[in-house]
Amino acid sequence: MSQKQWPSWLPLRKDLAALSPYGAPQVPAEATLNTNENPYAPSPALVEAITKRVAHVAATLNRYPDRDATVLRAKLAEFINEQSATSFGVENVWAANGSNEIIQSLYLAFGARPTLGFTPSYSMHPLIAKVVGVDWHDGGRRPDFTLDIDVASRQVQQLCPALTFITTPNNPTGTKVSLAEIRVMAEATKNVEGLLIVDEAYAEFDEEESAVTLVNKFPNVVVVRTMSKAFAFAGARLGYLIANPELVEALFLVRLPYHLSALTQAAAEVALEHRTELLATVSKLIDSRKKVVAEVEALGLKVVPSSANFILFTGFDIPAPQLWQMMLDRGVLIRDVGLSGYIRMTIGNDAENKKFIEALKKCLNGEK
Numbered sequence: 282m283s284q285k286q287w288p289s290w291l292p293l294r295k296d297l298a299a300l301s302p303y304g305a306p307q308v309p310a311e312a313t314l315n316t317n318e319n320p321y322a323p324s325p326a327l328v329e330a331i332t333k334r335v336a337h338v339a340a341t342l343n344r345y346p347d348r349d350a351t352v353l354r355a356k357l358a359e360f361i362n363e364q365s366a367t368s369f370g371v372e373n374v375w376a377a378n379g380s381n382e383i384i385q386s387l388y389l390a391f392g393a394r395p396t397l398g399f400t401p402s403y404s405m406h407p408l409i410a411k412v413v414g415v416d417w418h419d420g421g422r423r424p425d426f427t428l429d430i431d432v433a434s435r436q437v438q439q440l441c442p443a444l445t446f447i448t449t450p451n452n453p454t455g456t457k458v459s460l461a462e463i464r465v466m467a468e469a470t471k472n473v474e475g476l477l478i479v480d481e482a483y484a485e486f487d488e489e490e491s492a493v494t495l496v497n498k499f500p501n502v503v504v505v506r507t508m509s510k511a512f513a514f515a516g517a518r519l520g521y522l523i524a525n526p527e528l529v530e531a532l533f534l535v536r537l538p539y540h541l542s543a544l545t546q547a548a549a550e551v552a553l554e555h556r557t558e559l560l561a562t563v564s565k566l567i568d569s570r571k572k573v574v575a576e577v578e579a580l581g582l583k584v585v586p587s588s589a590n591f592i593l594f595t596g597f598d599i600p601a602p603q604l605w606q607m608m609l610d611r612g613v614l615i616r617d618v619g620l621s622g623y624i625r626m627t628i629g630n631d632a633e634n635k636k637f638i639e640a641l642k643k644c645l646n647g648e649k
């Protein structure tokens with residue numbers, strides 16, 4: 282994409298002028314496998330339950346919502362406690378419009394010193410930092426995309442970051458960091474009076490124990506979660522974090538008044554009440570991932586080990602942007618994540634996965 286030339290009358294901040302907005306292509310395709318969404322739409326029963334609750338809330342839309350989203354946060358705490366045998370309360374949880382807003386709030390509240398991440402990882406970590414004027418550094422990864430914890434802890438010691446980001450399972454690679462390694466990073470960041478932000482957007486797809494189990498011992502550990510992936514609730518925009526109550530209180534300083542609409546809060550509460558049904562898609566997607574990995578490998582390609590609902594693969598001799606276009610021409614939208622020689626696909630439903638494999642086979646064989 283060529284860089285936009287902004288008109289001189291527009292007093293745009295100089296540090297923003299060279300940026301491109303976040304923009305995973307939203308184009309029609311028979312199989313949309315590019316943004317790590319859950320392919321399973323809400324059941325008719327859930328749609329009805331959400332509609333009923335939203336109708337109830339609609340009658341009060343002349344009033345501002347609960348700006349502390351107390352009921353929703355209590356339900357989120359209950360869900361985490363159920364999953365991780367913890368005993369968090371509403372005071373440990375903060376919720377916002379997607380985990381992107383959570384990440385932005387963390388930068389706004391705590392980004393006075395440099396921040397650190399390890400790429401390739403979630404591209405919005407550095408981009409949101411830039412937008413809010415926070416200094417962001419890249420610690421890098423091993424060539425196989427795993428994180429070298431010794432190197433990472435040394436970087437923490439040297440840079441003294443206010444925030445250090447670890448994404449596990451990592452997007453776009455699917456690789457994971459063990460809880461023991463996170464503990465090492467929790468210690469390293471604590472020693473420099475910094476926060477360790479563990480982005481667990483895909484945690485439900487991984488059998489590893491969540492870093493929420495470290496929060497009581499390490500008040501500097503913050504775990505960011507979302508309802509966009511495992512909960513199949515991306516359209517509702519609900520992200521949250523689990524942290525020490527004092528850290529949550531500090532976030533009240535930077536949140537916009539009434540940032541989370543009454544409609545969002547109501548819909549998310551209903552989704553949490555239906556969590557058993559929604560989370561049933563997780564094991565289905567893990568099984569599908571195993572199947573897709575085997576099929577991609579059978580085509581002679583190499584898949585990076587994934588603990589998430591997507592895979593990153595390599596071994597094709599077509600440039601990734603070209604393969605992306607060839608797949609789209611065959612009705613399958615996947616993601617060129619800007620890593621030379623690699624491309625990412627989100628696990629879809631059975632029909633979408635089948636379509637993906639058929640299209641990939643054709644692309645590799647140069648067939649129409």
Ligand SMILES: Cc1ncc(COP(=O)(O)O)c(C=O)c1O
Nearest residue numbers: 379380381403452482507509520
């Ligand atoms: C690692 C990671 N964190 C956060 C997000 C943002 O999710 P949302 O804003 O939908 O909660 C994503 C989305 O793809 C992600 O991959």
